[in-house]
Amino acid sequence: MAAMTRDAAVERVRTRYRDLLGSATDANEWPHAWRAEINRGGFRAVDFLADEIIDAGKCVGCGACVNVCPADVFDYDDQHPIAARTDACVLCVLCAEACPILRPPDKDLGDLVRYREPATDEGFGPYSYGIYARATGPEIKARGQDGGAVSALLVHALDTGTIKGAILGETLPGQRQLGRQRLATSAAEVLECSGSRYTYSPNTLAFREAMRNGVTPLALVGVPCQIDGLRLQQNSSIPHAMARWYRSNVALSIGLFCSESFTNESIQRLAASIETTPDQIKKMNIKGKVVVELDDGRVINASLKKYRQWARPACLYCIDYSAEHADIGMGGIGLDGWTFTLVRTEAGHRFLQAAIAAGAIETQPLDADPKGEMLLRKLSLEKKAGRPHPAKMPTLAERQALGHLDPKTFYTTGPGAAAKANGGASGDAS
Numbered sequence: 001m002a003a004m005t006r007d008a009a010v011e012r013v014r015t016r017y018r019d020l021l022g023s024a025t026d027a028n029e030w031p032h033a034w035r036a037e038i039n040r041g042g043f044r045a046v047d048f049l050a051d052e053i054i055d056a057g058k059c060v061g062c063g064a065c066v067n068v069c070p071a072d073v074f075d076y077d078d079q080h081p082i083a084a085r086t087d088a089c090v091l092c093v094l095c096a097e098a099c100p101i102l103r104p105p106d107k108d109l110g111d112l113v114r115y116r117e118p119a120t121d122e123g124f125g126p127y128s129y130g131i132y133a134r135a136t137g138p139e140i141k142a143r144g145q146d147g148g149a150v151s152a153l154l155v156h157a158l159d160t161g162t163i164k165g166a167i168l169g170e171t172l173p174g175q176r177q178l179g180r181q182r183l184a185t186s187a188a189e190v191l192e193c194s195g196s197r198y199t200y201s202p203n204t205l206a207f208r209e210a211m212r213n214g215v216t217p218l219a220l221v222g223v224p225c226q227i228d229g230l231r232l233q234q235n236s237s238i239p240h241a242m243a244r245w246y247r248s249n250v251a252l253s254i255g256l257f258c259s260e261s262f263t264n265e266s267i268q269r270l271a272a273s274i275e276t277t278p279d280q281i282k283k284m285n286i287k288g289k290v291v292v293e294l295d296d297g298r299v300i301n302a303s304l305k306k307y308r309q310w311a312r313p314a315c316l317y318c319i320d321y322s323a324e325h326a327d328i329g330m331g332g333i334g335l336d337g338w339t340f341t342l343v344r345t346e347a348g349h350r351f352l353q354a355a356i357a358a359g360a361i362e363t364q365p366l367d368a369d370p371k372g373e374m375l376l377r378k379l380s381l382e383k384k385a386g387r388p389h390p391a392k393m394p395t396l397a398e399r400q401a402l403g404h405l406d407p408k409t410f411y412t413t414g415p416g417a418a419a420k421a422n423g424g425a426s427g428d429a430s
């Protein structure tokens, strides 16, 4: 009897959700309506999330649902949550609240994130100021992906006790281009995590270890979808201890700029295309081309256009390039060997300035290479271009049927653009 009641509640919510989908409501106003709907609670949101996002192939793998669930309903494997213990669900609906694809961040999230005033928005999210930053320590600089500024900032924060742990990604044993989560509590551990893997690394899963072991305050480094997941967890309007924990204990979020990440198989294919093996690849960087550094010292440039065919399909559902809700956004555009750094919030400002004042980070003005800012604007706009609310995007199976999985071109030159040109609602290609 209880199960029947729950099923009926899920059906009711699904019907309302579908009605919203079919309505002409502005998608940007949508999350408000949707949040009100979710917050009525009383339904097994895990079933709904599984139907609409996970099983639909729309999940980006950010892990917010896994982390925020107070009843440990989810496992996580192969870049996706698994609703493994649905009978344990306590109907708190936090998993649906925190999913950045089911409910992309509301317009009012900015008030909660507290951008540093005066904040301007030039197409890549509100920010206070931008700067090129670089680690001064030779080891960090050598290990860093670009300027090593992310690692330098974290090492300084750990050394001075402003954080006790950092939620990062490390590499899998013997597979240097594949990542997994890591809770780093020392400078040495931060350095073991330095560098970028362009495959998906579920960094946020390390939050559970920090929570279990009482390691706080924390910093998170993540790609934009992971930052959005964290922000929704922190700013949930459901007054629950899990949301409070993330609000109280995550002192800093560093968002990595991200056009898309790539499938694990992409590494094998890339290696084959340049006649090497994955285990020979020491470092990869993406600078308009794929720059591959091999163990034998050779540096090979591969075509980014070709590599893009192995982009992770789920990245279609994320429209944030510059980590618009992070305390600090950081990326490799612009000045070579430096990290493009965008300070968005007061917390970001405090952490960065403390590291600069201590001499852990050196800086240059953005004018040193104006191309960086130009690229940031262009790439941020490109990632949003023509993309409707994820709820209105086709499922993975529908995209497979259309024969077009590339997230970057689906709504520019692919079937999404064609549907729009033919009058399809909101570029809905389904």
Ligand SMILES: Cc1cc2nc3c(=O)[nH]c(=O)nc-3n(C[C@H](O)[C@H](O)[C@H](O)COP(=O)(O)OP(=O)(O)OC[C@H]3O[C@@H](n4cnc5c(N)ncnc54)[C@H](O)[C@@H]3O)c2cc1C
Binding pocket: 143, 144, 145, 146, 147, 148, 149, 150, 151, 152, 168, 169, 170, 179, 193, 194, 195, 196, 197, 198, 199, 200, 201, 203, 221, 222, 223, 256, 257, 258, 259, 260, 261, 262, 330, 331, 332, 333, 339, 340
């Ligand atoms: C998937 C991906 C796509 C990116 N795309 C762009 C882009 O389009 N444009 C751009 O300007 N910059 C992009 N970056 C950011 C860039 O590669 C650098 O991470 C950034 O410039 C910081 O450099 P750094 O030397 O200061 O970082 P470092 O000091 O080397 O620190 C890098 C940090 O990134 C973390 N990390 C490594 N791999 C991952 C991963 N897969 N997921 C989450 N965290 C990870 C590590 O734990 C480490 O803490 C991307 C990064 C990733 C991971």
